[in-house]
Amino acid sequence: MRLPIHEIEIDFLAAYRDGARLILQAPTGSGKSTQIPQMLSRAGFLDGGEVIALQPRRIAARMLARRVASEMNEPLGGLVGYQIRNENHTSSRTRIRFVTEGILLRRLINDPELRGVSAIIFDEFHERSLHGDLTLARGLMLQKTARPDLKIVVMSATLDTDALSDYLSPCETIRSEGRVYPVDVSYIGDRLANSNAAIWDLAARSVADAVTEETEGHVLVFMPGAYEIGRTIRALGERLSSAKFRVLPLHSELGSKDQDAALDACDRRKVIVSTNVAETSLTIDDVRIVVDSGQARIARYDPSRGLNTLWIEKISHASANQRMGRAGRTCPGRCLRLWSERDHQQRAECDEPEAMRMDLAESILTLLATGVEDLDAFDWFEKPVESRIDEAFVLLSMLGAVDERRALTSAGRKMSEFPLHPRFGAMMLAADRYGCVPELSLAAAVAESRGLLLRKVDKSVLRRRESLLGDCAGSDLIAQMRAWSGARANGFDIGYCREIGIHAQTARQVSRVSDQIFSYAKYEDFNLIQEAPAREEDVVKCVLSGFPDRVCRRLDRGTLRVEMTGGLRGSLARESMARDSALFVACEINEIGTQRGDVSTVLNLCSEIQREWLEELFPNDFDSGSETKFDEKQKRVVERVFVRYRDLDIELKENLDVNIEVAATELAALVVAGKAKLDKWNSEVEVYLERVRFASSQFPEYEIEDFDEDSKSLVIEQCCLGAKSLRDLKRQAVMPLIKSWFGIEVENVVEAEAPMKVRLENGRTARIRYESGQAILSAKIQELYDLNAPPTLCQGRYQPRFEILAPNQRPVQLTDDLEAFWTNAYPSIKKDLAGRYPKHEWR
């Protein structure tokens, strides 16, 4: 079959012969991934050595190898093979080797000159995966030193290859047209886009309209996550006839059976509501209509706070186009974008490369291990900001992987041998000392796998799981290890796994990874002799040695609130095994945003620890009293907040829309201190600003800059660490109201599930549930307005206000005295209220 890519074969081979570096720009569907290696083979270029074709995903490496082998009438693993983690289908005959990027990066550690390799092809480079970026930079470095004969071919689907071409210069660029069908794109109007309509309702409406106009083919709807998918499916159920349509969810946490249902053929038209999995990883045949919410949950790592954030963000043009392309694979299609054209113009052109938003510690350790001595001179395609690299080195040196000159230590060398994050590498080194290498091989594999225990399961499943697992020494990790052992004892039987809510496929994967880690440990000559299984206490000590900066203590008994070394606050995951522990270590910290704009910091994979273990493991941190560590770290947080942005006005303005909530508190503190001005404005900043103003008005004796130690910690309390979620703001608004109406001194209003504590006039305290607190407010409003039923209180999206809905769900105008309560607490609300709610008579 003749493919578009064949038209450039002669040009490509000539350029390949004459130059060392080459860019091939060709869209998806042009056949470049399968044909380019074959062209090189036919032209005899592989006689001198193999070509490595890099893929960002395992499934692509496997499928491409299979496809190319069959096109060349070769057995898989002969001339054509593939290699992914724990799967190697290659032989000494192999000349075309499809591998995932991480495999090559790892190979560079043990074989820095890549002997026997004549060329590296980078496929899908536009996706800008961290491994891809690093491998390319490392490959260039190799080509410039020991291997001038090595050829580098970079293939990308995007048109914009100028920056890449500069980076690779001298380098030729060859372009090829693809064979794609046109897709008709439409946007929704400004008014609809700015309305408060929920995204799932907009989507359901669009789907219902589109399927009547376009009467064939399937529909693919993109949503940011499982929650939104559920809502969309519910909304669609009211609009589509189930005789004609089958509505199906698709996201990675579904079982494989449910995933297959979305991909399999079907007697009806399918409406598939999916996350980003359908953007690159999975392809659904015969999709004619794409409905795109324009949102995605994007993970970022915030090195200054050491946590991952997962918030809903607007997708870039590149991503929107990729989603759109899913409608034009078999014939012309259409794409409905649920945002306005004006919004579209303001969106980013491309996604931010992974290297800019991920934890760099592991990458830097790998680079050091492949022989990069001077990281300052390392030629990144796009260099991450210096502070991120610094933060990575802080972690590496805390783990003992680098010395003060930033050079690899022998411990660091050992950590780098493991295909793991250096935190887990450090855990393995500790396992060597404590004699629990097999247990930690499993612990690392389990911790890395995530998702071993399914999150959304029935209560009956939870009960069975709990009776199987026991108390697990207050450790989520040990719980997961036990769950895995149970699954293995039952041969990873699907039925058994389902009964206790284990992802069977993940459990098998964990076995392979655990074996791999164990074999690396063996190779490294670790202590493998055990007379008895390791004590769970020792296992947790090893975990702690990889996470010395993630020690948490509970703030009180009634709630799940927690403070971490470094001062960060958050909540212990409510299902955690460490829920009865006062002190624990958290392997995973996520800051999660919801569709409504709330943000919560959740600590996962926690294990109870004892104070003495800290002294045993980190004697140096405890030389002058037990609390020093906390205080030192707190000081560092304050310095960051008030020093880091001091001279960076310009950068602040430009970055204001990006990752806004990370910077917002810090910005607000600076604005109040007169250290920064903001040109752009939006409601998130306003919220934080309001809070800082509130804090400083409550404590006028403190200046925001030049703090003494006391006020520093006060500011941490008020501005930086507490009240991260909007729920806290709401709480602050509720408290004065209750006080004024009932004469009750409110001590605190705590998280939703726990009771709210109030102090009564007679000096006793009482508890009411948070929901009851809302009910009290609601009843009071009913009384004030003389309503025939209590109104509903809703939390506003970015504003610390309550929207008041009448029983018929229409919004209500506030009376002056009620409004005054809000505005006294938060002056900015006044502006927001004015004119926002139409007067509505509904008594």
Add this chain to the structure above:
DNA sequence: GAGCACTGC
């Protein structure tokens, strides 16, 4: 609705 995208060694 208090809670979670996707990869990869």
